Amino acid sequence: MDLVLLSRIQFALTACYHWLFVPLTLGLGVVMSVMETIYVVRGDEAWRRIARFWQKLFGINFAIGVATGIILEFEFGTNFSNYSWFVGDIFGAPLAIEGILAFFMEATFIAIMFFGWEKVSKRTHLMATWLTAIGTMISAWWILVANSWMQHPVGMEFNPDTVRNEMMDFFTVAFQPTAVIKFVHSVCSGWMTGAMFVVAVSAWFLIKGRNQEMAKKSIMVASIVGIIGTAFCMFAGDKHGVDIAKTQPMKLAAAEGLQQGSNEAAFSFVPGIEVPHMLSFLATHDWNGYVWGINDLKEEGEKQIAEGKMALEAFRTYRENRETNDSVAQAALATFNEHKQYFGYGYLDSADELVPNVWLCYWCFRLMIGCGCIVALCFVLGIILGWKDWLEKYRWILVLFLIGLPCVYIAGQCGWIFTEVGRQPWAIQGLLPVKAAVSSVSAGSVLTTIIIFATLFTALLFAEVRIMLRAIREHNDK
Template sequence: MNELLFLSRFQFALTACYHWLFVPLTLGLGIVMSVMETLYVRSGDDFWKRTAQFWQKLFGINFAVGVATGIILEFEFGTNWSNYSWFVGDIFGAPLAIEGILAFFMEATFIALMFFGWEKLSRRAHLASTWLTVLGATISAWWILVANSWMQHPVGMEFNPETVRNEMLDFFAVAFSPTAVIKFSHTVLSGWMTGAVFVIAVSCWYLLKGRNMDFAKRSIKVAAIVGLIGSLGCMGAGDASGVDIAKTQPMKLAAAEGLMEGSDAAPFSIVPGLEIPHMLSVLATHDFNGFVPGINDITDNGYTNQQGETVESGAQKIAKGKVALEAFSDYRRLRKSDPAAAQQALTEFNEHKSYFGYGYLSSAEDLVPNVPVVYWSFRLMIGLGSFVVLIFLLGLWLGYKQQLERFKPFHYAALLALPCVYIAGQCGWIVAEVGRQPWAIQGLLPVNAGVSSLSSGHVLATTCIFALIFTALLVAEIRIMLRAIREYQA
């Protein structure tokens, strides 16, 4: 991989990972604090007002850094991935614009009312502002995940040889693709889990310190319910995601399982050497004997998929991609000087255009992402995510039994769950994004053909500046959060 490509990918990964430290807490804590404010409005109990205000204060601290890191991602598509921006901007740009018009203004407007409107609005109008802030954040997540899902499974478009780009043909296919629905559900609900764990961990810290006891116990109950609902939805969406990926990104699934050779009774690998027979077939196809292709099937051998279609090997696809590129080159060269020859070239191109992106790859090995990274990230995501679900169940059980205050192991486990839920979230994105490599857009455009024409020195410089600024902001945020938590008196 050349230096520019590596640095451009590294910068995007860095900014995306930082951004994803703040977004899930916004999504999840937003729900928890909104539920608490709803309890205040319904019951008139000032306890819930004070409680909601405390969590809103932490929400605000976190939200600011989320906004700061988010703006970079949108503009990085243009600055560092300018070829990408042109090649698919006709489809990819629309969700970003709609996100701005529909979601960002809603968030920006109502968050101001949420913070400054306690004395200026009626209770119900303020509650509506709080919910609309969270709704704005969630709609924002919808549109950005529509864009990301399109990168995982491009639909609703066609390549236009005149403009040399892909153009949208079906807006609804893009905006409401099953991949987008699944990804949105899985991602947003994992955010609910993060927010819920955050509230439980902070509350358990108070219980350990013997402070704010009533506040902590009642916060845990609300958060555990939100967290459990989020967990159940997240697991359901995760299951659907497995089936979807098996169909649309079989290489990602094979890498996540470290599966070299496909099988009709594919086992699920818990860790290397420890497997559950048939389990991967069940997860990927919902069929005990469903065929799951391995890495070698996808690169070298080819295979027959669940629908009975023959899937060519990567090597064959690359060969056809080279033909497509060659024919396209002829078409562009001849279209003015020799229209008849150009038409012939265009016909050949149209026969092979679905392989166009493969033409940018050198060999079938290029199709394989970093298997150890994807494999272990997947296991960490599932393992740590499961641990977090146990925390919610235990929290609810202890709350029901009125034992929240006394059972110290739960308090320590909840504190441990906080880094776990963040690592799980980061690992989820690593599986999704590293697993998609070498593609920027699955099967359509590899990353090496999407990057801007810059010298690596420029990208290195901006990467260092981003790393410096974001790290400083993260340190500041953590310190401010800790101080706010330490000083709070319910």
């Protein structure tokens, strides 16, 4: 098998596994903090028990998910060494900040949260709980800054002597609009996950006729958090669409399977069902806005590849002559600087390589939206039924809440698959294709580690889910 494909499969496997735990941590953190706030404000012991139960599940999920992201960092060094060399100075900074600031913040306050119930004051404990939840979000911020930079590289300068990109403006990297939008979208999808988890577990209690008061209160709080998360997620998703249309038009074209660009681009719900002009509106906020098609971008790509080849050739000439023939080196450097914008395109052989897997992008995007809508419906029903105290009356809605749980995970996974597959062939958009980013290791060794991971992750997941299920099954609110 192909080394590039294997390296991508391995990274995707690890990232998907990691993303099983992260959104639940983000969402459950907020839900449990809101519950504890209600306890502190009202002084009602029932809310204290509720908050403690969800904190226990938060702790189990935290322990299960901890360190799963470390493997991704191993892979940067082993399988993507060219990538790490090329942009490590920029990419490493947010990862380091995440490790130093956010992780230590979480680690400090999580201890007070779990050990401090009987030892610190109510308000101090509440503060520790909120800071734990906020710490998880700060942690997500820096990781998403790193990812956003790969989708839209800004604030750096390429140094041809070291063959590295160097950070010129930290604040541009840290606060560029792509990062802000991605943060809101991803973190709010996490809120949806945490809220849906609480709603589904509570629905299970109601179906079983156990812990009913706790379940009803939990559904109400989680549904409100969930619907707020959904609203922000949709808002950021809309902004994300406009941003992608500008910065990654091929990704958008692939998501829609749009071959030819148009001012009247239709949005396809599923093949055969289209709404005219809607894609134009979603991508540009103008009903007649132009949306690039795959073929237009390929045509453009031919020119970019030609310029990229010139940049790459000039770069090689510069590297070969910089110590022996200064005039040739300087001339090559001038040519390189003229075309360096397309440097990454020089690694591509044809414009066909610029097209990601359209089928996967198209369906992942639709699954994300479809499953997200089911989850949003669950939150709306949770609020209405909770408000009217009708939750036990409609058993089929409780079953729908159970279905909502896999849906929210499918939506999250599909969202990331679309994001990452849609930017192929790039490791860093327009700068470095994945095939130039991978290390010169044997495909066999990558395949071996994939098999080890798949086995190990599956075994760990089974063990860990069992602990979570046992904690839920054994819970008695009295």
